[in-house]
Every structure is written in C-alpha cells, then in structure tokens.
Amino acid sequence: MDKRRINGPEISVKPIEKKSTQPKNNKDDGIRKNNRSVDNIRPIFIKPNVIKKANGSAYYEAENIKIICGVYGPRSSKRSMVSDEGTIYCEFKFAPFSCNKRCGYIRNAQEREYSLIIQQAFLPAIRLNLYPKSSIDIYVTVLENDGTTACLAAAITCISIALTDAGIQMYDLVAAASATCIKGNICLDPDASEENDTNSKFMLSYMPSLKQVTHVLCTGKMEAEQSIEAIGICIDACNSIKTVMDHCLINSH
C-alpha cells in the first residue's frame, strides 16, 4: 500500500440501479399507459426534400420517433449483375444515441435484418422495369427510437415519401403500421415502454390504393384469430396514414 498517494478503494462495487416506478394508470378501463386509446396512432409530421444532395429525402417525426431518410438513384450499381430490372439497396441504421442503450456504429444483425425487410416491402411497389441496370439506394437513419417495431413502420412510411420526392416511379405509396397485444386487445403504434412490457409485436406494410399487403412481420404468441384482427386494424391505420402522406406530398409540390 503506497502511503505517499491517496489510494482508491481496493474493491469496486457496481452502482445500484434504481428501477424506475411506472406511474399507475388511474383510469379503471385504461388498457394503455398515457391514456391513449387502443386505435390511437401518434400524430405524424413528414417533410420531404430535406437533404439537398440526395435525389430525394424525407424527415419523419411522431412524438418521440425521429427518422431521416435519403434516396439516391437511379444510379449505376456496382454490386449487381446485368438485369432488365433495377435493384433496391437499403441500409437501415439506428444512430448510436437513438436507443436506450448505445448502439455501435457498425450495423448489427437486427439492423441488417430490418434493411432486408425494407427492401422486400418496397420490391412490389417500385416500377423497377423502368430502371434497368440501375440501383436505387435507400439510406435510413433513426435519430430517436421510441419503440423498435414502430420505428420500422415509420421508416417504411418515411421512405415512401423520399422515393416519391426523388421522382422514382411507384405503383403506389407504401404505408406501414405497427401494433401489439396488450391484455388481449390489439393496440396500435406501441411506444418503447409498451413494447418492453408485452411480448407480441406486429408490423404490416400495405399499398392503400392497390389494396395489397407488401410485408408482414409478427413475433410473439397470438391466437390465429387475433393476428387476423391485427391485420384488419393495421390496414385501417395504413389507410389513415396514406391521407397524411398525400397531404404532405401535395402541399410540398
């Protein structure tokens, strides 16, 4: 023991984490926290053309979810072989400061999976036969995450606006909605605290005019009839999101 120096403690102990207490929901019939109703989607704000360098871009905000997306293309693709149709390449990333726990700056497996999901959600919607041998590159960054499934749905909606802003021809806009099952009820647009409490997560992306489902993702136990109910509820939500997207595009044109 060095007497010339002031030594620190020999044993270090992990700091005690105090679990935050959830505010009790005072309403007796309140199923969700924050007094939201089961079919309430957080109000959406979308602004296109925010990144000047990109062909198209959009910024999406819904309470505590903030997403920015840039679309480049159609441009020459170095990675694919010759094909008579264009290809879509997507990179989805959570900003390191966006989640509760710091995400690294290298994409992890979940982000790579979400990138693939977004690519599959848009393949039926974009007129790729007009862009042979070219690639449409989509880059999405989540600036603030409040519910991972809700972020994925929001990203899909944001990308539709960015693609339209880039002038890329599409068969229809793609809207996406997320849901979860709380106490047997299907609740739309779950935030992070609701997502942590339940186990079931549901996300659906839909083309409202053509009435086609372009992607569905569900984890967690649900009865078959409940998942069918969730599909119907999410489709209604997508129809309302479409009016918001139309309004935003027409106003900024």
Add this chain to the structure above:
Amino acid sequence: MSATTVTPGKKLGSIQEYEVGPGTYMRNNYIYSSTVGDIYIIKDVNKKLPCISVVKDKEQSAIPEVDSIVTGKIIRVNPKMATLAIMVVGNKPCKDDFQGIIRVQDVRSTEKDKVQIYRSFRPGDIVRARVISLGDRHSYYLTTAENELGVIFAQSISGETMIPISWQQMICPKTKVMEYRKCAKPN
C-alpha cells in the same frame, strides 16, 4: 400547387378514355398515377384518345436508354476501346455518372478495321455518343459512327480549346498545331 396535383396510386381514368403517358401506368383496365405531380392531358391528332401524363417539377436523375444521345467525358483509352463517364442523357444531367465504352468498331462507320483509338479520342475530351445497348456488368455500349456524333469539345496539349477543321482533325488556335480526333459535325 394546383387542384390537379396527384400522388402515386391515384386512379386517373379508364383505358377507354385516355392513353397511358409518362408518369402513369395501367392495371386492370384503369390508369393510375405513378409519381407526384400535375396531370397533363394532351390531345394528339394521330391517336384516337388523349394522352394523360403526370409530370413532376423537380428534375429526376436520368438514366441512359437504348438509342438515346448521351454526352460524357473520356476517362480512359486503350487500343480496343475508349471509356466514357456519361454525364448527360439527352438534355437531363445525371446526378451520378454512368460508365460507357466506345469499342473500336463503333467509332466510325467507314474503314472500321483501320481505326486508331488514340487518333480518335483522348482522355479529357467531351464526346456526344448514342447508346447501342445496355452492355455488360460495368458499362453501356456506345457508338459515335454518325456525322453528328463524336468529340464536341477538346483541349490541346497547350491547354487551349481546339476548333474542328474536318471530321478527323482539330486545330489549336494559339499554337496552330493540328491533332487527330473523330469530330462531331458542328450545328
């Protein structure tokens, strides 16, 4: 913003009323819009039905199509071909360059076997060419085998802009040195 602004997926009419134009597509006998923009209905005397199209204000990036005229800069030459960075398709600029090659047999239409690439193009020349095909993995295939196609702008060794004097030669106005290029017919 006008009353006729539409978004992708909006039903515009049936195929009995209109013809499909740019920015629209047909599905199940109905015409839908495929981009955001204003509706234009153009009556064409040659066709029975008016053509409906949706036009977006903001310029979208162009991509080379077969038989379109492209303009670009020569970036590399070798005895078999010249590599071009395509920058403009028709009148629309490309946000990102595409790559095209002009093979030795596509430089001019006569005496194809006697062509020397170094006497037709040099790196840095601006060339107007036509797209023959989508080509291979890396590049589009282009041709300059027409009178109006070829070098439209080149700099001499001394740095001056050269003036074309014939379809094979260009002269530097300052040093009066003549260089060989496959020139485009000035219009």
Add this chain to the structure above:
Amino acid sequence: MALISPSEKDFITKGIEADMRNDGRSRIAYRDFTIETGIVSQASGSCRLRLSKTDVLIGVKVEIGDIISNTTSDNNNEQEQDIVNNQNESDKGRIVCSVECSPSASRDFEGKGANDINNELSQIMNRVLNGPQGGIDLKSLCIIPGAQCWIIYVDVLVLDYDGNLLDTIFLATRAALQNTRIPKTEIQDIGNGQLEFDISDDIEDAEKIKGWEDVPVTVSLNKIGQKYIVDATAMEELCTDTKIIIAVNRNGEICAMQKSLYGSLNPSLLTEMIRTAKDIGKVLIKNLDTTLEHEQVMASRANNKKFGFFI
C-alpha cells in the same frame, strides 16, 4: 443463381391452379419425412430429418454461461448481445441458434453465397425460440440468478436441399430439443450470500428441457400465381413471388409470422393462409410427436443399436 425457364414456370403455375403439382400432391399436402434422433454422441441432443431430398442435421449443446443483463456491455459476441438486448430479466437462460448451409447442398451455397441465407435463417430461429412464444421455459435454464445459466446452442447443418428449408429446420429442432438432456445441477450456499453449484456426472440424472412440447414448427406458404402451396420443392420455390412463414405451436397459436421475397398479396389471401397454416401446423406437430414416440419404442426394443449414418 438457379434459373427456371418461362415455359417450366408456366407449366408449374397452371398445374397449381388446377390443384395438381408436379409430384401429384395437392396444394396443402406435405411430403413424408424420416427422422433419427440421438445420433451425435458428443452433442447433448441431436436429430437428423429428411423431408424428401432436403436433409438437415441438428446438434444441440448445452453449456454454462454468464447471465448477460442489459447493464453490461462488455460482451463481444454480437449475436448473443442481440438476443440479450431483447430480454430484460436476469433470471433467464438463452438459446443461440446458428444455421450453416453446407456448400455440398447446393451450388448457391458456395463461398460467400450462403452468408445471406445463413444470417436470415439464424435470425428467424433466434427470434422465434427466444421468448415465451418459443415454448422453452427460459427461467428453468437459470442456475444462479444474475450469474450463471444454461445456454442452449442449436447448430443446424444443411446437408442437402430440395426446397422448404425452414420447415425442415424447425421440425428437426423440435425433435432435437426433445432429445436433449440437461445435466442436473446442485446449488450450495457457501456463506456470505455466495452460491456455488455442482454438475452431476450421472447420465441417468439428466433432465429433459422444460417446455419442449410447446416449441413451434413453421409452415412456409408460397404464393404462385393466385394460389398458394405448402412444402414447395426447389423448382416450385423458383416460381414463387411471395412467401409467408408462419410459426405455429401445438395449441394452434401463431408464434411468428414473416413475409419474404418480392411480391405482394391481398389481405384476404393472407387471412386464408394464416388459417390454413394453423391447421397444417397442428397436424405436423402431431405427426412429428407420433414418429418420435415410435422411434423411442423401436430404440428400446433394439437395445440402442444404431446402424450406419448415411442410409
């Protein structure tokens, strides 16, 4: 990349509309499968399942590991960190799955070609099995809360491929987990609140994994033209434009659902697919369980003599 000619694609599509597939099955008929469990002696549990030509070998190993809670961030294993990020409690074990498609199974799996498909399949497995929908009681895998737990490593090796890979993998996983035995642990309190545990060496003492009966199986539905089929062969998969994977457990509950490939579908078709998948899933699990029971009976009669592997 595997290619299919337009005439062949047309032939298959028209056949499916008439409810007649190339091998004579109806649209919702499954091929027969053969199964062997307990074939890899070094693994805690194993299974080999052949669904016609698709051949999958699964080895399950249980190991002791640290319980990684959300607060520690010094774990370098990316896959495990992803699984942990989705868990909150410090009294649960975990299941880590990895899929490897052997290059001998198909030309597409050579070199880096298999990376994408390996990642996708591993992600789906991890997502389905970790959590209450996966059936397995993760709390029973905990040895010392906050410190040590059992980690179940499920490693899948694809030996041959003729379509419908994911369904085969899940059927085999369920069988392998049924076959897995976890050694018994005894926890001793050595004072100061510290706990130590001992692993029993006795093979007879090993226990089955709690909750293996609730492990779901997946039903892959491929949409071709306007109809959908179940259990597609490799050729039929090349004609598919949309594929829906639905995980069903023995009670008919949906444990996961995901769409893949490039097409889109009507909501009414999706609803019909979910209902069909639920019925087919329950029947599949029943068939699998019956086959496993039968195998147990045969094994006990033959006194555990195993003949040959690649038969």
